[in-house]
Amino acid sequence: MKDFISLHDCTKEEISDLIKLAIKLKDENKKGITHHLLKGKTLGMIFSKSSTRTRVSFEVGMVQLGGYPLFLSSSDIQLGRGETIYDTAKVLERYIDAIMIRTYSHEDVLELARHADIPVINALTDLLHPCQVLADLQTIYEHKGRLEGLKLAYIGDGNNMAHSLMYGCAKAGLDCAIATPKDYAPNEEVCRMAAEDFKAAGTTRTLTNDPEEAVSGADVIYTDTWVSMGMEKEKAERVKVFQPYQVSEELAAKAKEDYIFMHCLPAYRGFEVEPEIIDGAHSVIFDEAENRLHAQKAVLATLLA
Ligand code: CP
Numbered sequence: 001m002k003d004f005i006s007l008h009d010c011t012k013e014e015i016s017d018l019i020k021l022a023i024k025l026k027d028e029n030k031k032g033i034t035h036h037l038l039k040g041k042t043l044g045m046i047f048s049k050s051s052t053r054t055r056v057s058f059e060v061g062m063v064q065l066g067g068y069p070l071f072l073s074s075s076d077i078q079l080g081r082g083e084t085i086y087d088t089a090k091v092l093e094r095y096i097d098a099i100m101i102r103t104y105s106h107e108d109v110l111e112l113a114r115h116a117d118i119p120v121i122n123a124l125t126d127l128l129h130p131c132q133v134l135a136d137l138q139t140i141y142e143h144k145g146r147l148e149g150l151k152l153a154y155i156g157d158g159n160n161m162a163h164s165l166m167y168g169c170a171k172a173g174l175d176c177a178i179a180t181p182k183d184y185a186p187n188e189e190v191c192r193m194a195a196e197d198f199k200a201a202g203t204t205r206t207l208t209n210d211p212e213e214a215v216s217g218a219d220v221i222y223t224d225t226w227v228s229m230g231m232e233k234e235k236a237e238r239v240k241v242f243q244p245y246q247v248s249e250e251l252a253a254k255a256k257e258d259y260i261f262m263h264c265l266p267a268y269r270g271f272e273v274e275p276e277i278i279d280g281a282h283s284v285i286f287d288e289a290e291n292r293l294h295a296q297k298a299v300l301a302t303l304l305a
């Protein structure tokens with residue numbers, strides 16, 4: 001593994017090893033055992049979009065591993081004023097050991113990784129959010145004791161989270177059902193590529209417009225904001241269209257009795273999810289958020305140590 005850009009590029013074993021390492025690092029962190037695996041290493045963190053979890057967990061993760069995180073807002077570096085991705089890659093690789101990037105275009109991240117001789121980590125694009133889903137798989141494993149044979153239902157927008165969850169479920173052996181409004185289905189190319197992964201894993205993937213069909217018998221209910229970063233202008237329209245896709249107590253009653261509720265956060269209570277669900281007994285949202293730290297430390301250690 002040179003880069004961490006899409007779970008589709010990882011093997012089942014690589015994902016399983018990352019989750020095992022994340023659980024080990026988490027356990028040792030709780031016991032106060034430190035590992036300076038990245039002593040003297042620097043991670044450049046390019047952000048073109050806002051972030052709470054990703055920024056803080058990557059920065060803290062680097063510090064815990066003995067390395068140094070460098071926050072690079074795209075509005076401060078020359079990339080934001082039109083310097084090419086090629087030149088940015090060739091310059092940064094002379095100073096630092098890895099690049100983490102959160103931006104709009106997925107193509108930009110692929111281009112950066114093509115030109116940079118150092119590892120590139122995708123910290124969210126309009127297309128994918130693999131770091132989140134790695135932490136989510138760790139969280140599901142911790143709560144359910146297994147991944148294979150479980151069913152995850154994703155309700156809402158066919159966005160970056162839906163795409164990475166499809167790849168993650170297929171690789172880890174979960175069945176995945178995605179319910180979106182008709183005009184907000186997941187990207188066709190991602191669906192096609194994920195279909196290959198589901199076929200290889202022998203698991204099922206359901207794409208539907210019916211949230212009840214998706215949630216029926218699910219072990220995990222997952223949702224995300226209806227208005228992703230960059231889509232703010234569509235908010236009024238989206239709030240109308242997505243109303244029937246709210247994760248409500250009535251909808252959750254169709255899932256298994258011991259289902260867990262997940263959300264990558266930030267969440268908007270009363271929109272994609274009822275407060276009773278996200279703040280209720282089935283919710284594991286803060287475990288997910290915490291696991292961003294441990295899962296990303298596993299990624300950093302694997303790519304850089
Ligand atoms: N879930 C997630 O990536 O959160 P941030 O946008 O706060 O980084």
Ligand code: NVA
Pocket residue numbers: 124159160161224225227228229264265266
């Ligand atoms: N789909 C959301 C995820 C945020 C972590 C977005 O892209 O804004």
